[in-house]
Every structure is written in C-alpha cells, then in structure tokens.
Amino acid sequence: MSPVIRPYGDTTGDGMVQLSFTLPMPHSKIADGAALQLATKMGMDPALVVHSKPMGPDYTFFVVYGRVNHLVDPSQVQVVERDFPLLTPKEANAAIKRSLRRRLVVVGACIGTDAHTVGIDAILNIKGFAGEKGLEYYRELKVVNLGAQVSVPQLVDRALAEKADAVLISQVVTQRDAHLLNTREMSAAFREAYPAGKRPLLVVGGPRFDEAMADELGVDRVFTRGATPGEVASFLVHRITTASSRKAS
Ligand code: B12
Numbered sequence: 001m002s003p004v005i006r007p008y009g010d011t012t013g014d015g016m017v018q019l020s021f022t023l024p025m026p027h028s029k030i031a032d033g034a035a036l037q038l039a040t041k042m043g044m045d046p047a048l049v050v051h052s053k054p055m056g057p058d059y060t061f062f063v064v065y066g067r068v069n070h071l072v073d074p075s076q077v078q079v080v081e082r083d084f085p086l087l088t089p090k091e092a093n094a095a096i097k098r099s100l101r102r103r104l105v106v107v108g109a110c111i112g113t114d115a116h117t118v119g120i121d122a123i124l125n126i127k128g129f130a131g132e133k134g135l136e137y138y139r140e141l142k143v144v145n146l147g148a149q150v151s152v153p154q155l156v157d158r159a160l161a162e163k164a165d166a167v168l169i170s171q172v173v174t175q176r177d178a179h180l181l182n183t184r185e186m187s188a189a190f191r192e193a194y195p196a197g198k199r200p201l202l203v204v205g206g207p208r209f210d211e212a213m214a215d216e217l218g219v220d221r222v223f224t225r226g227a228t229p230g231e232v233a234s235f236l237v238h239r240i241t242t243a244s245s246r247k248a249s
Contacts, residue, residue: 004071015067019044022061027054035062043068080211080222084238086230089138092237096140099241100165106135106236107159107200108168109146112182116172117148119206123168123229132230141233152182152189159200160193166201166236174208180217187218201239203232 009016019039025031032049039047047066055061087095096104108124110117122129124145126136136143144162146155159167169186171179183204190199205223214222221235 004073006071007068009065009067015069016065017044017068018050018063018065020061020063022055022059024059026058027052027060031060032062035060035064039064039066043070045069078212080214082231084235087234087237088230089133089233092233093138093140095237095241096138100140103140103142104165104236104240105142105144105162106166106168107144107146107155107162107164108170109150109155110148110170110172111150111152111155111186112171112173112178113149114171114173114178114182115148116170119172120145120168120170123205123223123227123232128229130226130228132228134229135233137229138233141236152186155186156189156193159190164200165240166203168203168205168232171204171206171209174206179206179208180213183217183219191218201236203235205232 006013006015007017008014019042021035021038023031023034023038025034032052035049035052036047044064044066047064049062050065051061051063053061106124108120110120121134123134124136124143125134128134128137135141142162144158144164146158155167155169158164167190169183171182173179187202190202193199201221202219203221203223204217204219205227207225209222209224211222211224214220220239223232
C-alpha cells in the first residue's frame, strides 16, 4: 500500500502550496485582502500574498503561498496509461508497409475558430517537437495539414477525398468549452458521413483536454500537454495496423 503524501514547500510534508489567480479589482491593499480571503476560503491556512501586480487598471494578478491540510493518496489516482509500444520512425514505416501495403493517410487541422496551429504543427511538421521529427518525416505516412480555422464540413469532405485513415484535430482555445463542443460536433459529423465501422481513426489534441474523455467526446484518443510526434505515430500505427491484420485474418 502506497503511503499518503502532503505537498512539500520548505520542509518535507509541510503542506505548503502556491496558487495564482486574477481578481477583477484594481491593485490595492483591499485587493490583497480579498485574495487572502479567497485563499483562506479554499482551505489555505495560514496564507500569504507573496506577489500582487496590476493587470491593467481594473484587474490584479496574485500569487498566494500557504498551507493546506489535505492528504494525497497516490493509490487512488486514475490515469490513461500508454497501451501501445513506442516505435522509431523506421519501425513505424516498416509496420505500415507490412500491413497496409500503401501509405497511411493522415489529415490534420485546427477546427472551429481556433487559430493556434503551433501544437498540431509540432506533431505534423517535419521539424517536429522535443527532438522528434514530425509525422511528415515518416516515409509511409501521407500528411495533409489543413491549417487553422477549418470547418467541420470542410474537414469531413477532405477526409473523404483523401481516403484518410486518421483525422487529427487540435483545439487550444477552451473558452466556454469550445474545445469540447467542437470535438463532439466533429466526431458526430464523421459518424454521419461514414458507414459504421468505416470511419477514420479520430484523434484530438490540445493542452487542456483530459485524456480520459475520449469516449465522451466520441474520439479514439486524446493527446494533451507534452505529446510528441513519436507517441502519436506509434498510436496510429498500432491501431491501424492491428485493425487491418484483424480484418485480414
Ligand atoms: C502562440 C499563442 C497564440 C498565437 C497562435 C499562433 C499560432 N499560429 O498558433 C496567436 C497570437 C495567434 C494567438 C491568438 C489568440 N490566443 Co493564444 N496563445 C498562444 C500561446 C502563448 C502559446 C500556444 C502555443 O503555441 N503552445 C505551444 C504548443 C506546442 O503547445 P500545445 O498547443 O499545447 O500543443 C501540444 C499539445 O497540447 C499537443 N497537441 C496540441 N494539438 C494537438 C493535436 C493533436 C492531433 C495531437 C495529437 C496533439 C496536439 O501536442 C503539442 C506538443 O506537445 C498560449 C499561452 C500558452 N503559454 O500556452 C495562448 C493562449 C492559448 N491563447 C489564448 C487566447 C485567449 C487567444 C486569443 C483569443 C486572444 C485574443 N483575444 O485575440 C486569440 C485567439 C485566436 C484564435 N482565433 O484562435 C488563451 C486561451 C485561453 C482559453 N482558456 O481558451 C491562451 C491560453 C493564453 C491565455 N492564458 O490567455 N495565441
């Protein structure tokens, strides 16, 4: 049984944490007091405002440092573990060649009004991310990157035209849950446009997704902060080549 733990600040297990937030009030001593009131109500006791800075005339940004009494039980934590092997580009290419005997087609886009392309480009562009080459580097992958602000109907049409094996979408803006609404709209549109069991693999990524939400969003996998091209390629190859070998047998 793993032991319960507490946050560490100055000494082991002292429960000290740091919290940052913004309040819609001008920078003042009253604002500092309001920040302290919030932190205390959240269970930080004692709490200390260690940083407060005006954010324009009407807002103040705070960092509060203080003690919490909550215990953390790591044995109760649930996460989505990687359930596919990590492949090198060479291994991925060989697996695609062996089982598909053609290039695996990937269509990617930022959908809705989202113009944050850096994340999907990190995965798709040849230059890659975190020292790994992007999917365009893989000889056996055909990558069609549609860029920013692609509508769901445009995405579906292009996926059909390209005979996409996988569709990768990115959602970075989360205001009013736009990322969740857009993803659900996208997965519903693919279900409608393709016969059952024939739709491409649907993958969504962005920094504020919860990896455990794949079923709820109607997608096959959710990738989040720090995802690397190698992980994404390995996932695609694993899912698509195992599905095609099941069909062949
Ligand atoms: C750069 C940037 C911009 C650039 C984008 C340029 C571009 N071509 O992408 C510009 C200046 C255009 C911009 C505009 C806006 N932005 Co902006 N932007 C950022 C910023 C600073 C960095 C984002 C980034 O590039 N991260 C680096 C990449 C590599 O990380 P990533 O996206 O998380 O991607 C990784 C993973 O998430 C994952 N991943 C992502 N997508 C996918 C997809 C797939 C398929 C897979 C497998 C994996 C995957 O893999 C990547 C690598 O690990 C963030 C703040 C921040 N520090 O994060 C704000 C931020 C995202 N922006 C924000 C906002 C509000 C806006 C604007 C609305 C501002 C405005 N009022 O105009 C506009 C919206 C424009 C629009 N229509 O979308 C907010 C979003 C808040 C929210 N809760 O939604 C942020 C968080 C800033 C903030 N704190 O307020 N922005």
